Amino acid sequence: MARRFPWVKALVPWSNTWEYTRGVHDGLPLLSYGCAPRDKLATFRQLRAMGLRPNGNDPIAVLYVRHNRSKKVSFASLYLIETAAPVRPMTPAKYTALAKANLARRVCRSCGKDPLYILPTSTRQCWECFEANENAEMTEAA
Ligand SMILES: [Zn+2]
Incomplete structure (x- = not known):
């Protein structure tokens, strides 16, 4: 059986060197669980947990997670932590x-x-x- 997401070496915005990705999804580098650098990329909820917001920046990569039980694959947008801004306080x-x-x-x-x-x-x-x-x-x- 052909693997659905083969490893692809690509240049990504969060690194100066070639990084392994799982191809491209919606025009963004696709990453699998465990291969996204936690110090550089975060989902919207992870940003929120850090008190950050995407600051109008588009997601920079897509993470996919496969659920073994249901064989379903879900995708999550990843944002660059570097360009995120603090959550605005309530006025x-x-x-x-x-x-x-x-x-x-x-x-x-x-x-x-x-x-x-x-x-x-x-x-x-x-x-x-x-x-x-x-x-x-x-x-x-x-
Ligand atoms: Zn009424």
Whole structure:
């Protein structure tokens, strides 16, 4: 059986010398688990754990992980730690925007009241209005 990701020696942006990769994926060097340098590359979540963000930089490589049980292959974008920037601290404006967004998820679109819970995205209605609607539809059908 041909190997799906053969080893390929390539020049990569994070190294001055030729490095072994597993080919190319979406135009980016593909790496397998264990061969990505942990001090230079990180996934978005790993950056976050370090208090960093990609800073508008595109991923620089792709990591693939094979799940032995399901035989599925998943891909993760890798960013250069060097070009990452610290996560922006929360500002009062950001808190306000978040509060607004959360409130919008609670206001019923039929009665305009806040039932103090997050509404289902399918109806955007509080339970009372949803029930009233259902009953109206049932009486119409009958
Ligand atoms: Zn309502």
